[in-house]
Structures are given as C-alpha cells and as structure tokens.
Amino acid sequence: MRAKSSYAPFSVYIRDNLLVVQRTGENGGVRTLCTVDLRRQPTFFLSDAGVMCCDTLGNVFTVESSANGGNDQLLAALSGAQLQQAEKWRSRWGTRLTMAGALLFVGVMLGVYLAQSREVAPLGMGPEVSLTPPPLVLPPALPPHTNAKAIRPEIPVPVQQTRTAAQEDGWALPTSVRATLPQKLKSAADRQLFTVNYSSGHDRTLYVFADPNCPNCRHLEPALVAAAHLANVVVFPVAVIGREKSIAAITPVLCLPPEQRPAAWQALFTVGTDGLQLGKQPPVDKKADSTCDVAEKALGVNEVAYQAYRIPGTPWVIADDGRYVPQAVLRDPAQLSQFLSEKETPDATH
Incomplete structure (x- = not known):
C-alpha cells in the first residue's frame, strides 16, 4: 500500500509495516530521512528542535529541522499518510467483522433449524424409546472403618499471582524498556545540557x-x-505542572554552566507567604544569547522524554538499575542506604 502526501518537497509513503519519509531537493535528488516501524505506534509532533518522533519503546529522535514552514509541511504529510493508513485498516477490519457476523448468523440459524427438526420429527423416524425404567444403580459400599472425609475431593487452591513492578509502583513502562532506560538517562546526563547535577x-x-x-x-x-x-x-527539569511559569524559571537555570546550576535550581524552591514561590531568576551567562536557545531546546527534550517514558508525575525518582525509588525511602537515610545496597540487574526478557 502506498499513500503519498501532496505536500512538496516532502513525501511520505507506507509499505507493509514501514513508514518511509523522503525529501526532494531543488536539484530533483531524493533523500530518505527515516523509516519507522508502524507496529511501534510512532507519534510525530513539532518542537523547537524540529519534527520529532517517539514510539512505545521510548525511542525519541528528530526527523527533520527545516525553516520557512518546512516543518509544518512535513508534519502535515506525516499526518495525512497516517490518516489514510488508518482508514484502510478500518475498512479492512470492517469487512472482516461483517463476514464474521454473517457466518455467525448462518451458524445460529442452522442450529435453530436442526433443533426444531428434532422436535417435530415423526414418531416413526425417531429412535426406539424403552418404557422400562432403568435399573437402580447403588453406590458401592464403603469398606469398614473408612473415614468418609478421606474420599472428599480436594478443592484446588488458587495460586496467587506475582505482582509485577508496574502493578506495584504504578509506572506503566514495560520491563524491557526499564532495563535500557538508566543507560539512556546516563548518556543524556553526560552531555551536561539537560540536567542539574547535585x-x-x-x-x-x-x-x-x-x-x-x-x-x-x-x-x-x-x-x-x-x-x-x-x-x-x-x-x-520538566514543566508539566507550572507550564509557562515553570518554563520561564527553568530556562535560565539550564543556561548556566553546569557547576552553577544546583544553587540556581534550589533557589527556585523558596517558600513565601503564599506557598511555593519561584525565587529570583539566576543571572544568565553574558555569552548566552537573550533567548538561550540551547536551554529551551534541552527543556523540550526533557518534556519529550517525560512523555515517552510514561512518567506518572513529579517528583519521580529512578535508580540506576531501573527501579522506582519511593519518596518514603528517600526521606529515610537508613532505608535509602539499604535500597542502594540492593542493586538489581533488570530483566530485559519480559
């Protein structure tokens, strides 16, 4: 199946389970930007970094970053191709369900017909019926001194199912993705663009x-x-609660050099007369431009990761072995020490 977009210079088509994105240059040359497996349910969205893609496995990447409205054209082409594919799938499944319903109806009617045929069949056509009552069959006598309770059938005891990690902590991220998440977080932290290191x-x-x-x-x-x-x-840092207010507070912090960020971040948690008050915005490095474009994009990437990794809310703390760390454990140094001493090796087979 091929569903091409009418938006130039981008073209999007779907073949089997692969979505292919291509761009045609001014000289007529065609360049493939990416191929995406539709079975991973990819989602495309627009951010400051360009057109982004994330899937159910938590993979996030930039498809293209274009100026002069190119990002909007590409996003429209992607949406159009996905909608056409969804309509074809819906039509295909509708046809299958209609056929299944028809077969089920025929089966039910055939069963009713056969049942009625047995009820109205002539007496001479049916099997002979004996009027002699069947012999009385008595249960075998128990041996002497036999305890009746000994032959009572055993009632199977249901086995309690083991609770999974997702059931225990409310985090819907699959175990296989949790196994690889710490390494991804470490790689992001090592770049010193997205984090505040205490x-x-x-x-x-x-x-x-x-x-x-x-x-x-x-x-x-x-x-x-x-x-x-x-x-x-x-x-x-993410801005999932305060939105614009949080963005305005976080961006100056991420603009700072890494060693200055902890103090600036902790200054945001100043308690005032009306509860949580954002502290004074920290001074931005004079070498940074007025919009601090890099920090804004870094915060945008954090937001994408927050959604892709299905974080239930803030604050959310993850150990380097993929386990969720409860707040009660964090507040008790003894429990936290015990927790850290029990490092687990995540099982990626589930």
Missing part, C-alpha cells in the same frame, strides 16, 4: 524528574539534598 563521584546514581512549581517536589527537595551525600543525584 553530586558526583558516588557508586550509585538517582535520576529525578521534577518541576519547580510542583508542591510535592518542594516537599521532597530537602530529602534529595541529603541523598546527594549517598548517591549521585541528577535532576531532569
């Missing part, structure tokens, strides 16, 4: 998704500062 040099690492306008993040902040003495604490 500490370093420890054997274990805790990754935190937090919003400065999140009340629970404010309550957990002292525990995270204390946890920085036991493990590396790496914060990925």
Whole structure:
C-alpha cells in the first residue's frame, strides 16, 4: 500500500509495516530521512528542535529541522499518510467483522433449524424409546472403618499471582524498556545540557524528574539534598505542572554552566507567604544569547522524554538499575542506604 502526501518537497509513503519519509531537493535528488516501524505506534509532533518522533519503546529522535514552514509541511504529510493508513485498516477490519457476523448468523440459524427438526420429527423416524425404567444403580459400599472425609475431593487452591513492578509502583513502562532506560538517562546526563547535577563521584546514581512549581517536589527537595551525600543525584527539569511559569524559571537555570546550576535550581524552591514561590531568576551567562536557545531546546527534550517514558508525575525518582525509588525511602537515610545496597540487574526478557 502506498499513500503519498501532496505536500512538496516532502513525501511520505507506507509499505507493509514501514513508514518511509523522503525529501526532494531543488536539484530533483531524493533523500530518505527515516523509516519507522508502524507496529511501534510512532507519534510525530513539532518542537523547537524540529519534527520529532517517539514510539512505545521510548525511542525519541528528530526527523527533520527545516525553516520557512518546512516543518509544518512535513508534519502535515506525516499526518495525512497516517490518516489514510488508518482508514484502510478500518475498512479492512470492517469487512472482516461483517463476514464474521454473517457466518455467525448462518451458524445460529442452522442450529435453530436442526433443533426444531428434532422436535417435530415423526414418531416413526425417531429412535426406539424403552418404557422400562432403568435399573437402580447403588453406590458401592464403603469398606469398614473408612473415614468418609478421606474420599472428599480436594478443592484446588488458587495460586496467587506475582505482582509485577508496574502493578506495584504504578509506572506503566514495560520491563524491557526499564532495563535500557538508566543507560539512556546516563548518556543524556553526560552531555551536561539537560540536567542539574547535585553530586558526583558516588557508586550509585538517582535520576529525578521534577518541576519547580510542583508542591510535592518542594516537599521532597530537602530529602534529595541529603541523598546527594549517598548517591549521585541528577535532576531532569520538566514543566508539566507550572507550564509557562515553570518554563520561564527553568530556562535560565539550564543556561548556566553546569557547576552553577544546583544553587540556581534550589533557589527556585523558596517558600513565601503564599506557598511555593519561584525565587529570583539566576543571572544568565553574558555569552548566552537573550533567548538561550540551547536551554529551551534541552527543556523540550526533557518534556519529550517525560512523555515517552510514561512518567506518572513529579517528583519521580529512578535508580540506576531501573527501579522506582519511593519518596518514603528517600526521606529515610537508613532505608535509602539499604535500597542502594540492593542493586538489581533488570530483566530485559519480559
């Protein structure tokens, strides 16, 4: 099946389970931008970095970054191709369901017909019926001194199913994706563009998704500062609670050099007369431009990761072995030490 978009210079077509995105240059040359497996349910959206794609496995990448309206044209081409594919799938399944319904109806009617045929069949055509009552069959006598309870059938006891990690912590991310998530977070943190690093040099690492306008993040902040003495604490700021207000507060922090970010980030959690108050915005490096474009894009990438990894809310803390760290554990240094000493090797087979 081939569904081409009418938007130039981009073309999108679908072949079997692959979605192919191509771009035609001014000289007529065609360049393939990417191929995406539709079975992974890809989602395309527009961000400051360009047209982005994320799938159910948590993979996020930039499809294209174009100026002069090119991003809008590409997103429209992608949407058009996906809609055409969805209509064809819907039509195909509708035809199959109609045929299945027809077969089911024929089967039911045939069963009714056969049942009625048996009821009205002539007496001479049916099997002979004996009027002699069947012999009375008595149950065998129990041996002497036999305990009746001994032959009572056993009632099977249902086996309690083991709760999965997703059932226990409410995190819907598949176990196979959790197994690879810590390495992805570490790679992002090593780039020093997306994070606020509280500490370093420890054997274990805790990754935190937090919003400065999140009340629970404010309550957990002292525990995270204390946890920085036991493990590396790496914060990925997001703006899922405060939205525009949080974006305005986070961007100047990410504009700063990495070593200046912790103090600026903690200054955002100043308690005022009306609860959570964003502190004074930290001074931006004079070498940075007025919009701090890199920081805005970094925050956008954090937002995409937050959605792709199905983070239930903020604050959300993930250990470097993929386990969710409960807030009660973070607030108790003894429990946290025990938790960190029980490093697990994630099972990627589930």
